[in-house]
Amino acid sequence: MASPHHLKFDGVSFTYPGSVRRVLTDITFAVPSEHVTGLIGENGSGKSTLLQLVAGVLEPDVGVITTPPVTGFIEQETQLPFSSPASEVIDAAVSELRDVEKQIGDLSSRLGDEPELADAFDAALATAEQSGVWELDSRIATVLAGLGLAKVPLETRLGEMSGGQRRRFALAALLLRPVDAMVLDEPTNHLDDEGVDFLISELKEFRGPVLVASHDRFFLDRAADSLVDLDAGLGPEGGAGEATRQGTVFTGSFTDYLLAREDIRRRWAELYVAQEHERARLEKATDQGESDIFHRDVSKSEVRTSAKFYADRAAKTLGNRLRSARGRLEALERDELPPPPARLKFHGIPEHTTLASLGEPAVVARDLWVDDRLGPLTVTIQPGDHWLIEGPNGSGKSTFLKAIDGKLQVTEGLLRIPEEVRITRLSQDDEWTDLDTPAGEIFAALVPPNSPTLVDMGLMNEETAARPLGELSLGQRRRVSLGVILASPPDILLLDEPTNHLSLALAEELEEALEEFPGTVLLATHDRWIRRRWAVRTNGRGKVLTLPGRWDD
Structure with a gap:
């Protein structure tokens, strides 16, 4: 039930x-x-x-x-004790179910001497059946395997794991907990x-x-x-959704939501344009005088006999029209529809001159090995190529990008990159230490002079850019990292899970901007939305490098 x-x-x-x-x-x-x-x-x-x-x-x-x-809760930044082994996290998650199993054993041993415990024993059995106590070990194995943790020894301390592994163990604990x-x-x-x-x-x-x-x-x-x-910014009426002051509820899938949201924004924009046309008409009407309303030539014979009549009629008509226009203008301003909020739009990557030598590949890998984390890998990447690097956890996607960036040493094989090529990498997780300085100031200190600001690039509004980095969400901090990289674009752009923490709208805009980037792009991601549309969104320039899953990050 x-x-x-x-x-x-x-x-x-x-x-x-x-x-x-x-x-x-x-x-x-x-x-x-x-x-x-x-x-x-x-x-x-x-x-x-x-x-x-x-x-x-x-x-x-x-x-x-x-x-x-x-109510079970898993935060965006998982807090787990580094000194504890993974087994303690799992044991704590299922301790309540283990207690039911122990209770059944205890009641069973006492039932012969204390028949009045029969009801308690039946209740414990029912709880065990509903909670899957008898299949608990199998359930643990299923969850760990489903989250890619089957090969991680449970005695491994959490501090010895990658951030991704710790995050997955926290998720496993939530799924196992009743x-x-x-x-x-x-x-x-x-x-x-x-x-x-x-x-x-x-x-x-x-x-x-x-x-x-x-x-x-x-x-x-x-x-x-x-x-x-x-x-x-979804409109005062909420359109297809159920509006609140903040937050609009949509039924259906994300695809349905995209269609409904665009319809809301379109209708809001149309209503706003119609309102502004009406405002301009009424403002013009309130500025009218007698000569604007009456266009006539009066004969000399009429001047003396009808001058007062026309003057009185003009004053009355003008007064009525002015009062009507002013009243309607006041009503419009009292209940006016605000303009549709401008979206934070990513303005694209500034133009630059590619430094890669003409005719020379941007990256050449031949039988490349990096410790036991990657290899053997052979690939040639030409200047201007856009490559999607895909593969399961542990296949070496991040390792390959770090090797190109010079952060990891090649163990065996060849990795050749022209010396004059500039390389920039957006890592999977941001590591900021200065959290007390406003985001805009940090950004300005890290980019060349005369670079566009975070506001210019559509990554933040002025209020957000003026706030200390420590007060911003992970997604907002991610925008700073992205802005630092894109304000001075490199020859080779390495993107490791670039859409992590980004808003849905900005992720879409980033994809669109990358389509026009003339440099070389290597993008490693699990984002299936990107991968499904890669060939289309890269205007035919998109290539795919699939790494086999052999190790666990």
Whole structure:
């Protein structure tokens, strides 16, 4: 029987202490049992904040959040004890189920002497059946294998693992824990195709409500049956969705959402244009005088006898028309429709001169090995080529990019890159240390003089760029990293999971900008949305290098 629990938000608003900027305003929606609702919006729109409110990490200023008794939560930045082995994380997740098994053993041993325990024993058995206690070891193995962790020894300390492995162990713990609802923040980061497919199947089979914030377009399209967009720029009426002051609810898949959102924005723009035409007409009407209203030639014989008549009639007519125009203009300004907010648009990569020698390949790899993480690899990449580097976790995608960038030494084989070529790499995870300086100042210090600003590039608005980096979301920090790279474009652009933490809109705009980039691009990603459209979106320049999965990052 399905769980009757719901996640509910009723008029929820929140402002961080000491800040004058409200993050969330009057959020109202519900997530029923056996439903997956995707939470989306621009970077900094409050997605992670809303999830922390659900988890009880934060308290709303006003409004009510109703959650089921046991709500599992995984944050975007997983906090796990580095000194602990992975086995402790898994044991803690299933401890409640292990306790049921122990309770059954204890009751069974006492039942002969204490028959009054029969009801308790039956209840424990029923709980065990419903919770899958008897298949727990098999269930653990299934979850670990599904998330690509089957080959990681459970005695391995978490501090010895990669960030992706720790993240996947945290996700495994959530899936194994008996909960009534799940709240997930960017759960597909560090998952390969098989891992994403496994997570989708797990969420589809879960009997409680699921709320998930994600920038993974493929995942949202397959997993979610409704979406809540926290972007305030969706129009005052919400169009096809159910409008709140902030947040619009859409039913259907991510593809359905894209169509509905564009329809909302189109109709809002049309209404705004019509309003401004009417405003201009009324403003012109209020400036009219008698000569604008009456166009006549008066004969000399009429001058004396009718002058007063015409003057009185003109004054009355002019007064009525002016009062009517002014009244309608005041009504329009009182209830005026605001202009559609300008989207943060990525303006593309500035033009530059490619430094690669004509006729010489940008990258040549021959029987390339990097420790036991990559190899053997043979590939020739020409200047201006756009390559998609794909493969499961551990196949060496990041390793290959780091080797090209000079961050990892080649163990065997050949890796040749012309000396004059400039290379820039966007790493998979940002590592900022100066969190007290405004984002705009950090950006300006890292780019050449006269470079476009974050605002010029459409990556941030002025208010966000003026805030300290530590106050920004992971997605907003990612925009700074992206801007630093693209403000002074290199000959070879290395992008490692570039859409991680980016808003859906900016991810689309980044793809479009890369189509026109004249330099060489090597893009490593698990993003299936990008990969499915690679050949089309790169205007035929797109090539694919698939690395076999042999090791686990």
